[in-house]
Amino acid sequence: MPPIRGFSVSNENFPGSDYTADEWEFVAAVAAYQKRWGRRYPSWREAFNILVALGYRKVAPPAALPRMTAAEREVVALARERFEESARPPGDATSAPPA
Numbered sequence: 001m002p003p004i005r006g007f008s009v010s011n012e013n014f015p016g017s018d019y020t021a022d023e024w025e026f027v028a029a030v031a032a033y034q035k036r037w038g039r040r041y042p043s044w045r046e047a048f049n050i051l052v053a054l055g056y057r058k059v060a061p062p063a064a065l066p067r068m069t070a071a072e073r074e075v076v077a078l079a080r081e082r083f084e085e086s087a088r089p090p091g092d093a094t095s096a097p098p099a
Contacts, residue, residue: 030050
C-alpha cells in the first residue's frame with residue numbers, strides 16, 4: 001500500500017501552487033485548529049474565526065466579483081434549467097411533452 005501523503009506534500013510542489021506567505025499562514029492556522037479541536041472539516045464560521053484570530057479586519061467596502069465568462073453563464077443556465085425540471089411536480093402541464 002502506498003504511503004498516504006498529506007495536503008502540503010502533494011500540493012506545495014505542484015505547478016501553480018506557489019502560495020504566498022499569508023496563504024501559508026492561513027493553511028497552518030487551519031491545520032492547527034483542526035488538530036486542536038479534532039475537526040477535520042471546519043465550518044465557514046470557524047474558518048472566519050480563524051481569519052479574525054490571524055488579524056483579518058474589513059477595512060474597505062466590498063468589491064464586486066468579476067463577471068462570469070460565457071462558458072460559466074452556460075453552465076449556470078443549464079444547472080438552473082435542470083433544477084427547475086426536477087422541482088416540477090409529476091403531471092404538471094409544463095412538464096408534459098407537446099402534443
